[in-house]
Amino acid sequence: xxxxxxxxxxxxxxxxxxxxxxxxxxxxxxxxxxxxxxxxxxxxxxxxxxxxxxxxxxxxxxxxxxxxxxxxxxxxxxxxxxxxxxxxxxxxxxxxxxxxxxxxxxxxxxxxxxxxxxxxxxxxxxxxxxxxxxxxxxxxxxxxxxxxxxxxxxxxxxxxxxxxxxxxxxxxxxxxxxxxxxxxxxxxxxxxxxxxxxxxxxxxxxxxxxxxxxxxxxxxxxxxxxxxxxxxxxxxxxxxxxxxxxxxxxxxxxxxxxxxxxxxxxxxxxxxxxxxxxxxxxxxxxxxxxxxxxxxxxxxxxxxxxxxxxxxxxxxxxxxxxxxxxxxxxxxxxxxxxxxxxxxxxxxxxxxxxxxxxxxxxxxxxxxxxxxxxxxxxxxxxxxxxxxxxxxxxxxxxxxxxxxxxxxxxxxxxxxxxxxxxxxxxxxxxxxxxxxxxxxxxxxxxxxxxxxxxxxxxxxxxxxxxx
Amino acid sequence: xxxxxxxxxxxxxxxxxxxxxxxxxxxxxxxxxxxxxxxxxxxxxxxxxxxxxxxxxxxxxxxxxxxxxxxxxxxxxxxxxxxxxxxxxxxxxxxxxxxxxxxxxxxxxxxxxxxxxxxxxxxxxxxxxxxxxxxxxxxxxxxxxxxxxxxxxxxxxxxxxxxxxxxxxxxxxxxxxxxxxxxxxxxxxxxxxxxxxxxxxxxxxxxxxxxxxxxxxxxxxxxxxxxxxxxxxxx
Numbered sequence: 071x072x073x074x075x076x077x078x079x080x081x082x083x084x085x086x087x088x089x090x091x092x093x094x095x096x097x098x099x100x101x102x103x104x105x106x107x108x109x110x111x112x113x114x115x116x117x118x119x120x121x122x123x124x125x126x127x128x129x130x131x132x133x134x135x136x137x138x139x140x141x142x143x144x145x146x147x148x149x150x151x152x153x154x155x156x157x158x159x160x161x162x163x164x165x166x167x168x169x170x171x172x173x174x175x176x177x178x179x180x181x182x183x184x185x186x187x188x189x190x191x192x193x194x195x196x197x198x199x200x201x202x203x204x205x206x207x208x209x210x211x212x213x214x215x216x217x218x219x220x221x222x223x224x225x226x227x228x229x230x231x232x233x234x235x236x237x238x239x240x241x242x243x244x245x246x247x248x249x250x251x252x253x254x255x256x257x258x259x260x261x262x263x264x265x266x267x268x269x270x271x272x273x274x275x276x277x278x279x280x281x282x283x284x285x286x287x288x289x290x291x292x293x294x295x296x297x298x299x300x301x302x303x304x305x306x307x308x309x310x311x312x313x314x315x316x317x318x319x320x321x322x323x324x325x326x327x328x329x330x331x332x333x334x335x336x337x338x339x340x341x342x343x344x345x346x347x348x349x350x351x352x353x354x355x356x357x358x359x360x361x362x363x364x365x366x367x368x369x370x371x372x373x374x375x376x377x378x379x380x381x382x383x384x385x386x387x388x389x390x391x392x393x394x395x396x397x398x399x400x401x402x403x404x405x406x407x408x409x410x411x412x413x414x415x416x417x418x419x420x421x422x423x424x425x426x427x428x429x430x431x432x433x434x435x436x437x438x439x440x441x442x443x444x445x446x447x448x449x450x451x452x453x454x455x456x457x458x459x460x461x462x463x464x465x466x467x468x469x470x471x472x473x474x475x476x477x478x479x480x481x482x483x484x485x486x487x488x489x490x491x492x493x494x495x496x497x498x499x500x501x502x503x504x505x506x507x508x509x510x511x512x513x514x515x516x517x518x519x520x521x522x523x524x525x526x527x528x529x530x531x532x533x534x535x536x537x
Numbered sequence: 538x539x540x541x542x543x544x545x546x547x548x549x550x551x552x553x554x555x556x557x558x559x560x561x562x563x564x565x566x567x568x569x570x571x572x573x574x575x576x577x578x579x580x581x582x583x584x585x586x587x588x589x590x591x592x593x594x595x596x597x598x599x600x601x602x603x604x605x606x607x608x609x610x611x612x613x614x615x616x617x618x619x620x621x622x623x624x625x626x627x628x629x630x631x632x633x634x635x636x637x638x639x640x641x642x643x644x645x646x647x648x649x650x651x652x653x654x655x656x657x658x659x660x661x662x663x664x665x666x667x668x669x670x671x672x673x674x675x676x677x678x679x680x681x682x683x684x685x686x687x688x689x690x691x692x693x694x695x696x697x698x699x700x701x702x703x704x705x706x707x708x709x710x711x712x713x714x715x716x717x718x719x720x721x722x723x724x725x726x727x728x729x730x731x732x733x734x735x736x737x738x739x740x741x742x743x744x745x746x747x748x749x750x751x752x753x754x755x756x757x758x759x760x761x762x763x764x765x766x767x768x769x770x771x772x
Contacts (some may be wrong), residue, residue, distance in 0.1 A: 319619070320593065320619055323619040323640050323641060324549050324551075324552070324619075324640075325551065326640075326641045327549075327552055327617075327619075327640040327641040327642070328549070328551040328552050328554070328555045329641070330641035330642065330643060331552070331555045331556065331559060331641070331642065331643075331644055331647070332555045332558075332559075334643035334644040334645060334646075335555070335558070335559040335562070335644040338644050338645050338648075339562075355643075358641060359641075362641050394727060397726070397727045424622065424623050
């Protein structure tokens with residue numbers, strides 16, 4: 071182009087100034103069309119041509135007039151600055167284009183991740199999407215929770231597993247220039263949740279960060295959904311169990327009703343029964359009771375496990391509560407229970423009366439069953455800041471320290487008692503769950519004397535404390 | 538003479554069988570029905586003193602049967618059910634039952650409940666006037682008829698006995714246990730929810746505004762009180 075310009079200018083025989091401007095146009099054109107290097111080369115060549123062909127003495131590289139030196143350098147400087155500016159502009163526009171493309175790719179990825187089918191492995195879908203959208207030769211996505219690696223793209227990326235794990239451990243990205251492999255950790259909330267290996271990808275740092283964030287969100291979304299699905303499944307299974315048990319309970323109670331009615335009818339007719347038949351009828355009666363209790367408690371347990379228990383709380387006095395509990399026991403047992411009706415100074419407790427009565431009944435029933443006949447059961451109460459403490463102490467053999475937690479487990483019964491005392495092994499579990507649902511607790515205390523000592527705390531509302 | 542006529546309503550044949558045997562042995566005359574529909578039919582055809590009604594029955598359930606029986610009869614009703622939460626008790630009493638027994642029950646307990654249901658509050662001749670006229674409601678103590686807002690309202694025997702007991706002891710709070718023992722019998726005392734339901738029913742029947750009662754007042758934590766505004770005018 072410089073040569074053409076020179077030829078044209080010579081042929082038309084323009085003056086030196088016009089030729090200089092023509093060269094300048096050429097340099098600008100070169101700078102716009104190609105790059106900075108080409109523009110500089112063009113500038114230098116144009117300067118030399120300008121000097122050689124147009125500045126006197128023409129046909130030599132020497133310059134006679136010092137003014138022409140100034141003109142020559144002005145030309146060179148203008149050419150260089152112009153080509154530099156033009157080149158920068160071009161680079162910026164190129165960058166903007168790349169940036170836009172990146173944005174488009176990231177948008178496409180976020181769309182495809184959001185719309186991905188959650189019934190299939192989202193990791194492998196994400197890896198495939200990344201490979202497709204970013205035109206990557208190989209993608210490997212590592213989920214550090216499930217320890218799975220999902221691959222996408224035509225290349226397999228062998229040995230990438232170790233690198234991914236290493237990057238997740240270190241928390242900083244690694245680039246291998248020789249193989250064009252970029253391995254970066256996926257971080258969400260300051261915690262590494264996986265790693266991403268990309269081969270042959272060209273992305274800015276910002277673009278890479280955005281890509282990693284998108285993948286992190288995709289993984290997290292799947293995890294959250296999975297957790298929610300599991301919780302829902304557990305709830306449904308609990309509810310199903312509870313409903314099923316409820317139905318079974320009804321089926322069991324129907325024949326039990328006939329058995330119980332028949333056995334008690336027999337026992338009620340004292341004159342007609344010989345001692346032997348009385349004993350046998352008593353056994354039928356007791357076992358019917360036991361079976362009925364077992365069914366009731368199994369249903370209650372499943373309701374508690376399924377979270378189906380709704381508390382209907384109100385403020386009641388401890389006295390009222392304990393009296394209600396005692397109403398349940400026969401007069402003979404009631405005489406053994408001491409300390410009821412001596413709790414005047416206590417604030418009202420804020421509880422579901424029916425359920426807490428059931429729990430307390432269980433404690434007293436337990437104490438009656440596991441202590442010698444006729445021995446007293448003592449109930450005492452106390453107050454801590456937001457709780458009323460109720461203690462039930464008996465004079466039985468006590469509970470060995472290692473069993474003090476285990477007796478609250480489902481179906482757990484202490485071995486020596488198993489053979490003597492009828493029970494289901496559910497009562498204490500239910501009692502504790504009821505009290506804990508109220509925000510209180512139930513435990514076995516280190517006894518001060520012999521026997522065992524159960525402590526239950528029941529919540530008190532602030533407005534009831536003063537009363 | 539029989540001790541009373543009882544209709545046993547249960548879809549379970551063995552329960553009907555054992556109840557029939559037991560109750561007959563105790564001197565009651567027993568007839569049974571398998572469903573609510575059969576029970577209504579039986580009650581239409583002949584007179585019974587008491588219905589033992591199972592809550593869980595196919596078809597027309599126990600609660601519905603109870604309500605249907607209540608629309609045109611003051612017969613004593615005891616409901617039998619396997620559920621024993623307060624909610625279920627209240628549902629049964631709300632449907633119009635006089636009492637409620639949880640399955641499995643013991644025969645002596647059931648017999649006690651039946652006796653309680655048959656029980657009528659003895660008329661204390663000196664204490665009660667024949668008829669009491671209040672604003673908007675007239676209560677006849679002998680005929681057990683109640684006219685409220687110009688219309689006759691039906692009170693079940695237990696409702697009437699409760700109302701009468703309260704009216705015979707006007708203006709003093711009567712504790713829950715005393716009310717229960719007076720109206721249901723000596724075996725009762727802790728069933729506060731019975732009173733809650735029955736008082737509510739009574740308020741609906743005799744109070745002008747049941748949510749703001751004038752006569753049947755609650756004494757918190759104690760019991761109930763019948764507020765008699767002035768000395769009733771004997772008729």
